[in-house]
Amino acid sequence: MDKLIPVTQPYLPPLEEFVPYLEAIWDSKTVTNGGQFHARLERELCEYLGVEFLSLFSNGTLALITALQAMKITGEVITTPFSFVATTHALHWNGIRPVFADIDPVTMNLDPKKIEAAITPQTTAILPVHVYGSPCEVEEIERIADTYGLRVLYDAAHAFGVRKHGRSVLEFGDMSVLSFHGTKIFNTFEGGAIISRDAKTKRRIDHLKNFGFVDEVTVVAPGINGKMNEVQAAFGLLQLQHMEKIQAERSRVDERYREALAGVDGLVLPTTPDGCTRNHSYFPVRITRDFPIGRDALYDELRARNIAARRYFYPLISEFPTYRGLPSAGRSNLPVASEIAEQVLCLPIYPALTPADQDRIIDLVMTFARQQQYAS
Numbered sequence: 001m002d003k004l005i006p007v008t009q010p011y012l013p014p015l016e017e018f019v020p021y022l023e024a025i026w027d028s029k030t031v032t033n034g035g036q037f038h039a040r041l042e043r044e045l046c047e048y049l050g051v052e053f054l055s056l057f058s059n060g061t062l063a064l065i066t067a068l069q070a071m072k073i074t075g076e077v078i079t080t081p082f083s084f085v086a087t088t089h090a091l092h093w094n095g096i097r098p099v100f101a102d103i104d105p106v107t108m109n110l111d112p113k114k115i116e117a118a119i120t121p122q123t124t125a126i127l128p129v130h131v132y133g134s135p136c137e138v139e140e141i142e143r144i145a146d147t148y149g150l151r152v153l154y155d156a157a158h159a160f161g162v163r164k165h166g167r168s169v170l171e172f173g174d175m176s177v178l179s180f181h182g183t184k185i186f187n188t189f190e191g192g193a194i195i196s197r198d199a200k201t202k203r204r205i206d207h208l209k210n211f212g213f214v215d216e217v218t219v220v221a222p223g224i225n226g227k228m229n230e231v232q233a234a235f236g237l238l239q240l241q242h243m244e245k246i247q248a249e250r251s252r253v254d255e256r257y258r259e260a261l262a263g264v265d266g267l268v269l270p271t272t273p274d275g276c277t278r279n280h281s282y283f284p285v286r287i288t289r290d291f292p293i294g295r296d297a298l299y300d301e302l303r304a305r306n307i308a309a310r311r312y313f314y315p316l317i318s319e320f321p322t323y324r325g326l327p328s329a330g331r332s333n334l335p336v337a338s339e340i341a342e343q344v345l346c347l348p349i350y351p352a353l354t355p356a357d358q359d360r361i362i363d364l365v366m367t368f369a370r371q372q373q374y375a376s
């Protein structure tokens, strides 16, 4: 059997580079609750990302849950079914009713026109996702939010480092949430962050992630334990030093796919909205009716050769038992998302993917693509 090619793999810097960080933690005896590395990672991430206020978390899901708490969101929130389940779970954990709206067929993000149509008197906020790191129509979403008096929380779990017209995409909306899970382009094994707009809001978020404590004897809210520990923060600082190389390697893989797969009938390659940068966090292709075999058949063929491409995001969140009973969860309300969920396939992309391994993937896809050329 050929060696397994996963859909992604974390970049791990040389182990000896991490040892001095661990020694510093051992010396300081501060392992969590805001040590030196926690403070430094918040500063360096602000600089790297081009944002002003960032609060680290132990994972992205707790960051989403806490962001909704910090804004006191209640009632109904309009969101996308085409995402990782944590997006909607964060609403559920806050007792908020998710209202699914359909996505745009090109960006695969929430379609602003569908957001507007889904607003009711109970709507308090919009929770869009920059899916695959491709920015939402942020200006249009801002206009809708301002018109109807809604808050906006972006699930930016895929959008680390992405810019639109030179500005960080994390600067849009009331807050944005990042994930630093091992599968994401920048990782702290597990981790996440909330980007907020002002010092007062950041302070409140920092209280909420530490049980609501302001000082030894003052608890101002029913907060949670969402703190990032020193080992995670130290690893983040080390990883940040390698980001340029990580991005370059991912870009190399992306370009090779584009060269090899461009112009293949029935294969739709990912696009970038005008004025936006890409972080190459995913390489989602759509297998449409014009491709000789179906998406699931291609997925099975890859699997049979130990290539673990993934059908992100299938099934839609709205199809899971917890959510499928909601009035907005029906397929008739979500025709575009339903179709795309059945077409999409994320091909492996990560820094250590060698050209030879990538050619195993490309050759297999092209074997099926050529079948069609002979047929037509």
Ligand SMILES: *Cc1c(COP(=O)(O)O)cnc(C)c1O
Pocket: 059, 060, 061, 062, 083, 084, 086, 087, 129, 155, 157, 158, 179, 180, 181, 190, 191, 192
């Ligand atoms: C990874 C991810 C999350 C959750 O982040 P964790 O750090 O794993 O909790 C949330 N939303 C999306 C879109 C994700 O991909």
